[in-house]
Amino acid sequence: MSAPAKTSAPLAVLGGSPAFASDLHVGKPNLGDRRRLLARVNDIIDRRWFTNNGPCVQELERRIAELLGVKHCIAMCNATVALEIVTRAVGMGAEVIVPSFTFVATAHALQWQEITPVFCDVDPRTHTIDPAQIERLITPRTTGIIGVHLWGKGCDVEAIGEIARKHRLKVIYDAAHAFGCTHRGQMIGSFGDAEVFSFHATKFFNTAEGGCVTTNDTRIATKISLMRNFGFAGYDNVIHLGTNGKMDEFSAAVGLTNLESLEEFMAANRRNYERYAAGLAGVPGLRLYDFDPRERFNFQYVVVEVEPAGAGLTRDELVDVLHTEHVLARKYFFPGCHRMEPYRSYFPHAGLLLPQTDRLTQRVMVLPTGTAVDEEMIDRICGVVRAAIERSGEVREALELRRVQSATG
Ligand SMILES: *Cc1c(COP(=O)(O)O)cnc(C)c1O
Numbered sequence: 001m002s003a004p005a006k007t008s009a010p011l012a013v014l015g016g017s018p019a020f021a022s023d024l025h026v027g028k029p030n031l032g033d034r035r036r037l038l039a040r041v042n043d044i045i046d047r048r049w050f051t052n053n054g055p056c057v058q059e060l061e062r063r064i065a066e067l068l069g070v071k072h073c074i075a076m077c078n079a080t081v082a083l084e085i086v087t088r089a090v091g092m093g094a095e096v097i098v099p100s101f102t103f104v105a106t107a108h109a110l111q112w113q114e115i116t117p118v119f120c121d122v123d124p125r126t127h128t129i130d131p132a133q134i135e136r137l138i139t140p141r142t143t144g145i146i147g148v149h150l151w152g153k154g155c156d157v158e159a160i161g162e163i164a165r166k167h168r169l170k171v172i173y174d175a176a177h178a179f180g181c182t183h184r185g186q187m188i189g190s191f192g193d194a195e196v197f198s199f200h201a202t203k204f205f206n207t208a209e210g211g212c213v214t215t216n217d218t219r220i221a222t223k224i225s226l227m228r229n230f231g232f233a234g235y236d237n238v239i240h241l242g243t244n245g246k247m248d249e250f251s252a253a254v255g256l257t258n259l260e261s262l263e264e265f266m267a268a269n270r271r272n273y274e275r276y277a278a279g280l281a282g283v284p285g286l287r288l289y290d291f292d293p294r295e296r297f298n299f300q301y302v303v304v305e306v307e308p309a310g311a312g313l314t315r316d317e318l319v320d321v322l323h324t325e326h327v328l329a330r331k332y333f334f335p336g337c338h339r340m341e342p343y344r345s346y347f348p349h350a351g352l353l354l355p356q357t358d359r360l361t362q363r364v365m366v367l368p369t370g371t372a373v374d375e376e377m378i379d380r381i382c383g384v385v386r387a388a389i390e391r392s393g394e395v396r397e398a399l400e401l402r403r404v405q406s407a408t409g
């Protein structure tokens with residue numbers, strides 16, 4: 001492997017041509033062996049069994065439970081519906097403590113059921129919910145905590161478990177980012193009362209749309225299985241309130257195929273992450289989110305914090321520069337759930353307790369990775385970032401000029 005080129009790029013914002021001819025997205029879906037997938041799809045068509053706990057869904061559930069070392073895996077249509085179902089299944093209501101620095105679905109899943117999300121700040125280093133902040137948010141109405149294993153980094157499950165035991169709270173983890181990752185050497189999937197994974201197309205492991213719940217609690221698993229299918233316990237026998245959270249066979253076929261290439265996806269992401277680390281090393285004002293080498297990670301998110309005083313550019317300016325190069329870097333999770341509707345109207349002062357969240361939502365950007373991105377592309381991206389920061393004064397002026405021009409037509 002060649003060393004990353006340390007040359008600076010000409011920069012489109014200063015009149016050069018863009019580093020990429022077409023848009024480079026942060027998450028192009030990972031896909032395993034196309035022929036294996038088509039063979040599975042052919043089988044599904046022959047069987048004419050498209051949904052309702054078909055053989056592909058059952059096999060996927062078995063394989064995931066085995067891989068994660070958890071007793072039960074219940075496949076779902078997506079992680080948002082899975083979160084809605086699980087919160088009900090474990091008996092959450094009234095108020096639930098949840099980070100604001102997450103994808104909005106974590107909060108929406110609660111609010112959708114008229115459960116109040118009480119936003120908690122995150123640890124500035126790990127970006128996960130800060131256990132030291134949880135206890136001060138507990139009220140007589142608090143029923144549970146939802147932690148988010150952001151970027152695949154496990155929450156402080158030990159401290160959270162301790163608080164939950166003390167206050168008799170339920171704990172769910174939103175593990176949407178954390179498929180295949182470990183926490184203290186243990187696969188994520190067995191923590192709390194239940195964990196929820198997303199298999200959306202942009203996630204490390206995808207089924208196009210999909211997700212699952214994992215738990216070691218057989219009572220919860222049984223309840224979730226019923227709730228996922230309208231409460232049916234058999235033909236004509238509804239024994240529980242339910243909704244439709246089922247995964248279909250075609251999605252499961254994508255999942256089974258992608259499971260076979262998991263190690264490949266992980267290796268590509270890891271190689272990309274290391275290339276970024278080399279390419280961005282020593283650039284002032286940047287901090288690449290780092291992963292504990294003792295754990296297993298999927299490296300699906302290349303997360304960079306931009307410190308404007310050091311970089312000479314804000315995160316927003318750097319993202320604008322990258323967009324002019326057709327590198328569609330993203331501001332995850334901007335502006336934070338508490339600054340989105342309906343939460344900002346419900347809780348206009350929530351930000352007072354969320355200084356780290358407000359800081360991170362202004363500083364974090366996520367760069368493209370995945371099997372569709374190679375080292376040469378990463379060198380080009382790093383070249384753009386380095387050049388922009390080296391020439392931050394000129395870049396700032398050029399961006400300002402563009403803003404004025406676009407405002408005046
Ligand atoms: C993607 C994501 C979700 C939602 O997953 P869907 O399967 O799209 O419903 C929830 N939480 C987090 C943290 C996510 O990143």
